[in-house]
Amino acid sequence: MHLLPYSLALSCLLSLAHDHALAAPSPSSSPLPRSIPLLRRSRPHRNSTELSEWLRNQKEYLEAKYTNNPQRKRASGMNLITNQNADSSFYGSIAVGTPAISYNVILDTGSSDLWLAASDGVSTNDDGIPTFDSSASSTFTDLNTSFSISYGSGAARGTLGKDVVQFAGFEVDSQVFGVVTQVSENLLNSPVSGLMGLGFSSIAASGATPFWQALAENDGTLDSPLMAFQLTRFNDVNGAQDLEPGGTFNLGAVNTSLFTGDIDYQDIPDGQEGYWIQELSGLTVNGASVSVGSGSAAYAAIDTGTTLVGGPEDVISDLYAQIPGSQALTGQNAGYWTYPCDTTVNVTLRFGSSSVSWPVSNADFLLEQASRDTCVGAFFALSTSGTSAPPWIVGDTFLKNVYSVFRASPASVGFAQLSDTALKMNGALGAAPSPTVGAVAATISGSSANAGTDRSSSANGAAPGAVLGTMLGMWVVALVSGLVGGSMLLV
Numbered sequence: 001m002h003l004l005p006y007s008l009a010l011s012c013l014l015s016l017a018h019d020h021a022l023a024a025p026s027p028s029s030s031p032l033p034r035s036i037p038l039l040r041r042s043r044p045h046r047n048s049t050e051l052s053e054w055l056r057n058q059k060e061y062l063e064a065k066y067t068n069n070p071q072r073k074r075a076s077g078m079n080l081i082t083n084q085n086a087d088s089s090f091y092g093s094i095a096v097g098t099p100a101i102s103y104n105v106i107l108d109t110g111s112s113d114l115w116l117a118a119s120d121g122v123s124t125n126d127d128g129i130p131t132f133d134s135s136a137s138s139t140f141t142d143l144n145t146s147f148s149i150s151y152g153s154g155a156a157r158g159t160l161g162k163d164v165v166q167f168a169g170f171e172v173d174s175q176v177f178g179v180v181t182q183v184s185e186n187l188l189n190s191p192v193s194g195l196m197g198l199g200f201s202s203i204a205a206s207g208a209t210p211f212w213q214a215l216a217e218n219d220g221t222l223d224s225p226l227m228a229f230q231l232t233r234f235n236d237v238n239g240a241q242d243l244e245p246g247g248t249f250n251l252g253a254v255n256t257s258l259f260t261g262d263i264d265y266q267d268i269p270d271g272q273e274g275y276w277i278q279e280l281s282g283l284t285v286n287g288a289s290v291s292v293g294s295g296s297a298a299y300a301a302i303d304t305g306t307t308l309v310g311g312p313e314d315v316i317s318d319l320y321a322q323i324p325g326s327q328a329l330t331g332q333n334a335g336y337w338t339y340p341c342d343t344t345v346n347v348t349l350r351f352g353s354s355s356v357s358w359p360v361s362n363a364d365f366l367l368e369q370a371s372r373d374t375c376v377g378a379f380f381a382l383s384t385s386g387t388s389a390p391p392w393i394v395g396d397t398f399l400k401n402v403y404s405v406f407r408a409s410p411a412s413v414g415f416a417q418l419s420d421t422a423l424k425m426n427g428a429l430g431a432a433p434s435p436t437v438g439a440v441a442a443t444i445s446g447s448s449a450n451a452g453t454d455r456s457s458s459a460n461g462a463a464p465g466a467v468l469g470t471m472l473g474m475w476v477v478a479l480v481s482g483l484v485g486g487s488m489l490l491v
Helices: 006-016 048-065 211-217 313-321 474-482
Strands: 036-040 077-084 089-096 101-108 114-117 141-151 154-167 170-183 192-197 226-231 243-251 259-267 277-285 299-302 309-311 337-340 347-351 358-360 366-369 374-377 379-381 392-394 403-407 412-418 442-444 455-457
Touching (some): 077 226, 101 114, 114 154, 170 211, 211 442, 259 403, 277 313, 277 392
Parallel strands (some): 101 192, 114 170, 141 455, 170 442, 299 392
Antiparallel strands (some): 036 243, 077 243, 089 154, 114 192, 154 170, 226 403, 259 412, 277 299
16 A cells, blocks of 8 residues: 555546556467456556546546447457556557557447547657557558547547457458547557447447457357456555556456356346446445445446446445545545545445345555545546436446456356456566467458448547556466367467
8 A cells, every 4th residue: 555645645546547458469370269468557646636636537537438428260369458557547459450560459348439549640759659550551441431539538539440450369351440630638648549449339439330249240250259357456566567467358258267156147238238237236335235226227337448436426425424434525526535544445246136246355445545544435426417328337446356257148247256366466566468460360341330420429438558468477377278168378
């Protein structure tokens, strides 16, 4: 735990929830399972003004993100993830164009568009952000359609194009994505170049079918129509670097070495396929139950592209009422709460008709130490009233504690208990994976967007920042031994 002055702590909080993660394809000559590594970077220290601004941006970002949403052998793939800024974000890498070039992107189950910063619109002189040069790819097609995504703290604008995209050992040869020429300051953080949305096509600003969904809907391509995440924890580790091993992303199969017991699947409520929605049916704090309502009032988006957990103000207030000494922040940080650092807080969440309550560790509930005795909690009040967004957004604060599976058919989200192998990766310092470009197990054609019309949204996207690569040691052992449907890891 880091001991910081109150002002400095508040700024640190803002930087925590802003980053995300991605995965990159692994080379192979046969359609065997592959994976993608995730990385993480140590969080920067900020003064009170910066921290206060960060907290405000987290709320505004989520409010904007969720406010206005408009025949081959089966295979599976894996990418290692990068953990950036002490669990602030998790990213992997994709390869785009001909010849293929790798780019780091945030993996975001809370949106559905793929976009990259363009070389003709985003400066790389000072920020070091790698950019996409459409003229360097012989297979790129400009769709002559404008594209924009808005956030609480900025926006990204450009045009739509299509090109060959590789990810986790698979290829879509006509994937539609945004080529962004205007990006608000601090929306992208080096070495991340963009974002890959992993939600359903119904909320895609581009009108395109997301990469994962194109594969899942192409019968016979994936072993199973699903993707899975295991995320690491470094927010409580002194000496953690900016980028650390972030876990594992799997596409088309689960990694049995990373979880124990059964995967507890709960269906997405009827008609809600867009975000990965679950009904929150139970919430406890140190054993005390907190009422969360039922039905749509308790819907939650399970979002790998969000750091914290946001929920209705009355429920969040009731949650902190169970923690003696807690106090609501005011002003631009209204919605956040502090509590005594010497208090251990154990939260559990239950979804749908499940009988399983999933824990959030005290280490993840503690967002940041604001002063010698005062800490800020990772659950905060979020207002989505009057929008199509669900009342709850459940991010990495929760997801680091479970093995999470996102299944297309039947549309559902599943959680499982992390294995000892997965838990040993928490806090295990290591080098960040390096981007890779390799052979693919399967190639399909992507769907086109509605060309000739403007595509825009203020409900999709997230702020990126990280690197991808191959991880050794326990990563290789876990990945090789655990991939369902294969016995070989190619790096």
